[in-house]
Amino acid sequence: MKELSLHVLDIVENSLRAGATEVEIKIVEDSEEDLLSIEVKDNGSGMDEETVKKVIDPFFTTRTERKVGLGIPLLSQAAKAAGGGLTIESIPGHGTTVRAWFQKSHIDLQPLGDMAKTMSALVALHPEVDFVYTHVKDDREFSLNTKDMKARLQEIPVNHPLVIDWISKFIKENLDNLNGGAE
Amino acid sequence: MMAVIKSIEELEKIREQARELINLRKDNENKTRIVVGMGTCGISAGAREVLTAILDEIKKRNLTNVIVTETGCIGMCRFEPLVDVIKPDQPKVTYVNVDPEKARQIVAKHVVNNQVIDEWVIPNI
Numbered sequence: 001m002k003e004l005s006l007h008v009l010d011i012v013e014n015s016l017r018a019g020a021t022e023v024e025i026k027i028v029e030d031s032e033e034d035l036l037s038i039e040v041k042d043n044g045s046g047m048d049e050e051t052v053k054k055v056i057d058p059f060f061t062t063r064t065e066r067k068v069g070l071g072i073p074l075l076s077q078a079a080k081a082a083g084g085g086l087t088i089e090s091i092p093g094h095g096t097t098v099r100a101w102f103q104k105s106h107i108d109l110q111p112l113g114d115m116a117k118t119m120s121a122l123v124a125l126h127p128e129v130d131f132v133y134t135h136v137k138d139d140r141e142f143s144l145n146t147k148d149m150k151a152r153l154q155e156i157p158v159n160h161p162l163v164i165d166w167i168s169k170f171i172k173e174n175l176d177n178l179n180g181g182a183e
Numbered sequence: 184m185m186a187v188i189k190s191i192e193e194l195e196k197i198r199e200q201a202r203e204l205i206n207l208r209k210d211n212e213n214k215t216r217i218v219v220g221m222g223t224c225g226i227s228a229g230a231r232e233v234l235t236a237i238l239d240e241i242k243k244r245n246l247t248n249v250i251v252t253e254t255g256c257i258g259m260c261r262f263e264p265l266v267d268v269i270k271p272d273q274p275k276v277t278y279v280n281v282d283p284e285k286a287r288q289i290v291a292k293h294v295v296n297n298q299v300i301d302e303w304v305i306p307n308i
């Protein structure tokens with residue numbers, strides 16, 4: 001995986017496969033602490049303690065097509081390579097929070113990549129799910145909340161091509177703004 | 184001067200535009216389905232960019248009779264990204280090792296003009 005935003009897409013896909021109807025994605029960039037963190041919190045089926053332990057070990061998956069789960073170990077590896085780590089908190093029947101953190105200045109930190117593409121892909125494929133994406137950079141932040149969007153759109157589906165295009169532009173512009181405007 | 188940042192209020196305008204397109208939709212049964220493989224292998228191989236290209240073509244061409252969905256791992260990682268096109272009353276066609284440019288052509292030729300692009304369809308294995 002070449003970008004952190006692709007890991008985000010992949011980790012959220014786990015949440016959706018676990019039947020989540022609400023997924024919160026939070027990315028925090030803290031220059032002072034030299035920290036970047038990614039948190040994905042869902043209300044899906046969750047896992048027991050035993051399962052959580054195994055999931056971080058690359059030889060575990062509940063899928064039957066292939067024996068090895070890749071998604072979480074890949075993110076864990078990327079985090080460790082950049083001076084960070086990964087934790088999973090999960091309660092069966094309630095949901096799961098996956099959190100990865102990285103040393104922001106680390107030479108091996110993967111680029112964040114295109115969060116606009118990741119979010120528009122998720123909404124396009126899962127219009128029934130409520131997504132909240134919050135991005136904090138030092139003292140500034142913005143968020144996208146598809147539940148609020150749905151209330152405004154009324155009869156227009158949130159995965160309508162024009163809406164998907166708008167989501168992509170909304171995130172791009174707001175991220176540029178967080179980063180101090182376009183270059 | 185600070186630029187005006189996009190805000191959720193703009194959705195009112197999008198809603199007006201979208202409504203005009205939605206009114207043109209007739210029967211919901213007769214839609215073409217496009218399915219993109221979004222397992223970890225698919226995502227690593229470029230499925231997100233393929234999906235983005237497909238969504239962009241759908242928007243540009245004002246296609247209102249297409250549904251885009253996903254599938255997880257189907258145990259064929261060396262063929263990812265995978266894209267299925269399922270036309271109403273026709274068998275599923277699976278394209279392998281799709282990239283964004285191929286994806287755009289799949290929409291133009293197969294989805295719109297009903298011409299299967301045989302060279303990119305899954306080989307017999």
Ligand SMILES: Nc1ncnc2c1ncn2[C@@H]1O[C@H](COP(=O)(O)OP(=O)(O)OP(=O)(O)O)[C@@H](O)[C@H]1O
Binds near residue numbers: 055070222224
């Ligand atoms: N959010 C979640 N809620 C419930 N179970 C989860 C969640 N995330 C992961 N799991 C469990 O952990 C397993 C391993 O996840 P991981 O992403 O590493 O691999 P995978 O999804 O099985 O396969 P791959 O990601 O390689 O396509 C999953 O099969 C699932 O059982």
Ligand code: FES
Binds near residue numbers: 065225261
């Ligand atoms: S797509 Fe790679 S093994 Fe499933």
Ligand SMILES: [Mg+2]
Binds near residue numbers: 013223
């Ligand atoms: Mg996974």
